[in-house]
Amino acid sequence: MSTKLYQEPDQYGYYGEFGGAFIPEMLFRNVEQLKSEYLKIMYDQDFQQEFQQLLKDYVGRPTPLYLAKRLSERYGFNVYLKREDLCHTGAHKINNTIGQILLARRLGKTKIIAETGAGQHGVATATVCALMGMECDVYMGEVDIARQAPNVARMNMLGAKVIPATSGSKTLKDATNEAIRAWINEPLETHYIIGSVVGPHPYPDMVARFQSIISEETRKQLFEQTGNSLPDLVMACVGGGSNAAGMFYHFLEEPTVKIVAVEAAGHGVNSGLSAATTQLGAPGILHGSKSLVMQTSDGQVIEPHSISAGLDYPGIGPLHAHLFQSKRGTFLAATDEEALKAAFELTKLEGIIPALESAHAIAALAQLDAKVKDLQKGATIVICLSGRGDKDLNTYMNALKSY
Known part of the structure; x- marks a missing residue:
């Protein structure tokens, strides 16, 4: 049990009464693997050395x-x-995508999916996938595709496939829905790089640590x-x-x-x-x-x-x-x-x-x-x-x- 009141969730991924992992059975193996491995991998000396080097020389920190x-x-x-x-x-999004793609590679994943609203997380994900030579699908609401055209062009140039979400308000919520559906269809080979401190545990904690x-x-x-x-x-x-x-x-x-x-x-x-x-x-x-x-x-x-x-x-x-x-x-x-x-x-x-x-x-x-x-x-x-x-x-x- 963490003695920190706010920085870290409990062992079940809760900050106070909020958090946890409410997921379909098909994703249980993926999420459990992440939960059991993420801290071990993140604080491994070789991981930290590669992560910090990329933050310095590639991101510009x-x-x-x-x-x-x-x-x-x-x-x-x-x-x-x-x-x-x-x-x-x-934008700040690159801090997290660098960390998560290094994590995904160590977990043996071969494909990356992501959701994006403003397009910055999509661009950051497409960027690290190009850097690491990994396939990348980015889900983005149709409305956001129209209002964030420059970022859509950047994702396409980086080699990502931008897939429109056409349901609901056709914005970030709907892009996230589509990304989760895609993850359910390809759970074993795919890592879902969530761009914010949302989603099932351990994502909120993992993203917060990278950021x-x-x-x-x-x-x-x-x-x-x-x-x-x-x-x-x-x-x-x-x-x-x-x-x-x-x-x-x-x-x-x-x-x-x-x-x-x-x-x-x-x-x-x-x-x-x-x-x-x-x-x-x-x-x-x-x-x-x-x-x-x-x-x-x-x-x-x-x-x-x-x-x-x-x-x-x-x-x-x-x-x-x-x-x-x-x-x-x-x-x-x-x-x-x-x-x-x-x-x-x-x-x-x-x-x-x-x-x-x-x-x-x-x-x-x-x-x-x-x-x-x-x-x-x-x-x-x-x-x-x-x-x-x-x-x-x-x-x-x-x-x-x-x-």
């Missing part, structure tokens, strides 16, 4: 921790940006720059929540560090077009684990909405559900309009064009005074800038006249 001076002046805090947008492929490099580096870099490894507050956007899990990980057991997660409010939390799961959800099972899920009174999933494809998900990772329920984390929400405004603000103040997902976290700076207790002006805040905005340029150009 460590990513900078940048003091955004003009943004800081605007809000009265010392705002640092953890620049995951500068990773190879343009924890974000907060590991942040502690060292902050100490180098300020003489203190602990900020007053860390903040990240949350859909499923992988960049947030990575940003929070090495601060979760530090009670002096405030944790703030920012969900997508869409047209407004109560508009009927939202993805603010902690505000609208209830405990339920989605994609193999128990968490908070947007659902009707009889358990049918409610379609989410966000302008950002990566946050357009009706659930949240079990770690984040636990952070919300236990009140260890403060969960805020930013609307589509607020995210667009924040994206243009960051671009004009700092010369950094963020992904729409990351823009939700930037947008929440305006809410901190009112929503976070005991946060002083001049406090040190670290925001995970999870991805760059190239993929969202069409959306930004359509909105340009308004900002």
